Amino acid sequence: MSATVMVTGASSQLGVFLLPRLQAAGFSIQAMSRKVTAGPVKVSGAVQWCSADTRAAPAGVDALVSCGPLSLAVELAGQSKSIQRLVAFSTTSVLSKADSGNRAESRQMISLLADEKRLQAVCNQRGISLLLLRPTLIYGCGLDQNISLLARFGKRFGFIPVAGKAAGLRQPVHADDLAALAVNALLIEPAVDLASAAGGGSTLTYREMVHRLAASLPGVRPVSIPAGVFGAVAALASLLPGFRGVNAEMVRRQATDLVFDDHAVRVALDYDPRPFRPGPADFSVPAEAGKLQLG
Incomplete structure (x- = not known):
């Protein structure tokens, strides 16, 4: 009999890719989804x-993968x-924004860090192996x-703004x-207990990242704007639908460098992420993965 895995945040971008891999x-x-208001909805032989x-x-339920609120993972x-x-x-x-000048960001990260500690304590008390991942x-x-x-900004306006040298990694x-x-963490024996960052296969400056992104979008180019002017642009952009989170x-x-050491998880779970080379497929839900999502 196959092991049963519960997934919270299953309709998130992580869930989109996780469900097909778990099924395979x-x-x-x-x-789990807030969209389900009545009884369970079965979308395949393995996914309910x-x-x-x-x-x-x-x-x-043998295992839990939390792609949603950590507070829910603590309860479960x-x-x-x-x-x-x-x-x-x-x-x-949680490592870079707890002291953010944006109070809402700071409060959110302090709360999330507290949830991490609560989850670690619960798992320790109940003998649950915990892999706590902090992606970039x-x-x-x-x-x-x-x-x-x-990418959405670039497609809409034809350019992606960059503040000054934008040399942060x-x-x-x-x-x-x-x-x-x-999935590898659920399969490996013995189980891995670890808290670690999880970055991608490329370490590059913000400017280089935007240049690679713009190169993948026809008709879009990066544009350098003085940081002071960019602040005003960000304030205006935050008023537009779809860009409310800009600040x-x-x-x-x-x-600012936002790079983190993920050596531990690379060694423990043979983690070898792809380099950053975005393409059109990276901006839409894959058709096969979409079949396992709720309509």
């Missing part, structure tokens, strides 16, 4: 969607008597608010590489 690996999958409002893992791990492994996705932003800039199917946000990571990492801190961080 032979797992039975309970995918259930309501995220249940706030409890069904009996017989604390109530379940069968979960043995847990892979939880947080973000490297995630992209891969057009659902993120980082790389894809820049970045490690963009594809969501499918993170999905593969999670001045994003401009400031273009000059």
Whole structure:
């Protein structure tokens, strides 16, 4: 009998790539979503969607992959008597934005860091193996608010703005590489207990990242703008639908290195993510993966 994995945040960009990989690996999958308001919805022989409002893992769930709120993972791990492994996705932003000049960002990261600690404590108390992953800039199917946000801006206006030299380093990571990492963590013996960053296969400056992104978008070019002027542009862009999350801190961080050591997870789980070479396929949900999502 196949092991059962519960996935929270299953409709996120991580979930888009995770469900097909779990199915291919032979797992039975309970995918959680707020979109499910009645009974479970079965979309394939292995994938069944259930309501995220249940706030409890069904009996017989062997593992949990948290792609959603860590607070929900804390509840599920604390109530379940069968979960043995847990892979939880947080973000490297807990390490870089807790002291952000944007108060909303700072509060959010402080709260998330507290949830990480709560999850680690619950797993330790209940004997659950925990792999806590903090990805860098995630992209891969057009659902993120980082790389894809820049791509949408470029497609709309014909250019992607860059603040000054924009020399801060970045490690963009594809969501499918993170999905593969999670599945490997569920399969490997013995289980890996670890908290680690998870970056991509390229370390490059923000400017270089934007140049590679623009090169993948026909008719789009990068444009350098003085940082002071860019702050005003960001304020205006935040008023447009689809760009509400833009703020001045994003401009400031273009000059700041946001790179993190993920050597531990590369060694422990043979993690070898792809380099950053975006293409058209990285901005839409793959057709086969879409079949496992709710309509």
